[in-house]
Amino acid sequence: MMTLRQIEVVRAIMITGTIAGAAALLHVSAPGISRLMKYTERMLGLRLFERRHGRYVPTPDAEDIFEQINGVYKKVDDLHFALRRIERGDGLELRLASVPSISNVMVPRAVVRLRQRHDGLRLDINILKIEEAVEYLLLGKGELVVMSTRFDHPGIDFLPLAAGKLVCIVPEGHELGRQSRITTREIAAHPLIGIDPNDPYGRIMTELFRQAGVTYDIPIRARFGTTVLALVRAGLGIAVIDEFTVAHGSAPGIKILDIDEPTDFQTYIAIKAGKPLSRFAETFIALLRQEMAAVTRLPNGPQRYRKK
Template sequence: MLTLRQVEVVRAIMVSGSIAGAARHLNVSQPGISRLMKHLETSLGIRLFVRRGGRYVPAEEARAVFEQINDVHRKIDDLQLAIDRLARGKDVGLQFGSVPSIANVMVPRAVVAMQKRYPDLRLNIDIIKIEEAVDYLMLARGEVALMSYRLDHPSLVFEPLATGKLVFITAPDHEAARMPSISVAQIARYPLIGIDPNDPYGRIMVSLFERHGFEYNIPIRARFGTTVMSLVERNAGVAVIDTFSVADIGSGRLAVIPIEEETSFQTYFATRRDSSISSFAGSLIQELKKSMTSSPALDPQH
């Protein structure tokens, strides 16, 4: 039985018509090619080539062998083409879901990196609520769900993505805008926009307010960070929001102020326990981790 390497050498001699040409084509030494051919012809018990006019041409008795070798080589070329197409993401897609706080800034950063790595990959990004994650994954609407909170479900696996913090945001001309940091006691002086107390981030603030004996007063509630930031920018109030949502916010739009108390939280990516994720989903997770752990907004004084 011929090995793929032997097939490669035989075809190189066929194409080039010489041992020297085959050696150059394969970037190996001529003696190596000669030894392989002698060993191969001895093993097969037939001649594969004859010399004619100073060139190696296929022996008449080996014509059928060469036809098969050409077929094998064409299939190898087809295989390599398929691998190359897959490496570029050609004719394949990745569908995943994300909660808004991760989707607003971090997902676009990761997608740009994915486009460079897989320029032909089709991406379908679904914005989901936390309570929609179970159905989203169990009904196979997407491979991965990017979450700001870990749910308990026997059929889902949650893996850590990145750690974030909450920050206080105001309009640039607000009286608190130049504060180097702010405490819960100082935040409690202002009516807040968002965050719903039942939201994972809201629960952190409710706990802090209760621990310090303050009422968590949110006269304006807005579920999505983009809406919260737009309201704050227009001086409709102040807010507490996650660092990932404000990662691309310039100082001209909002003042981002560190909160003195501990507000760290963990984000996750969730998958079905009974399935493995594709290499494309794995690359997405890698890019997200890089972006989310290196984001300037993790230092809120940015």
């Protein structure tokens, strides 16, 4: 039985008509090609080529063999074409969702890099509230949800994504804009544009003021970070927001201040429990983790958390 290497060498000689040409086509030495061809002929007990005017021409007895070899190569070419389509993502789709705070800056940056690797891949991207994630995953509407928190659910697994922190944002020209850091007590001295205390980031902000023992006023409350940014930029107050929403210069007209007190939080990828991720989903998660870790400069692990 001929090996794939023997088939490759015989076909190269058939195509080029010379030992030197076959060696150049396969990027090997000519003596090696000559030895393997002679060995193949001895093994088969059949002359595959005869010399005519300095070129190797298939013998009549070998014509059927060459037809079969061409058939093998056609199937190999078809396989390579199919593999290239899979690598590009042609005809395939990745469906994912994200909470708003991570969808505005981080998700698009990861998607750009994903498309650079798989330019034929189609994507369906949704923006969801945290409470919508369960239905999205369990009903098979998408493969993953980028989350700002985790919760206990027997049908959902969570992959740690990136650690982050909250920051204080003030409009350009604000009196606080002269400093780079701020305390919770200083924040409480100004009207706040706040988020729902039941929101993961809202709970952290509320705990900050509770631990500092200060009262605060939130005359304007908004659900999404983009709205908070617009309100702060308009000079209607200051706000506490996650660092991912304002990363990479995405908040012009706004000054970002670090908060002295700890405001750390962890983000996650939510997936349907027990369901393997597609290679495209795994690549997206890895790229998103890299993008977010670059903002926070904190290491993140690939462990999976699930309610026991």
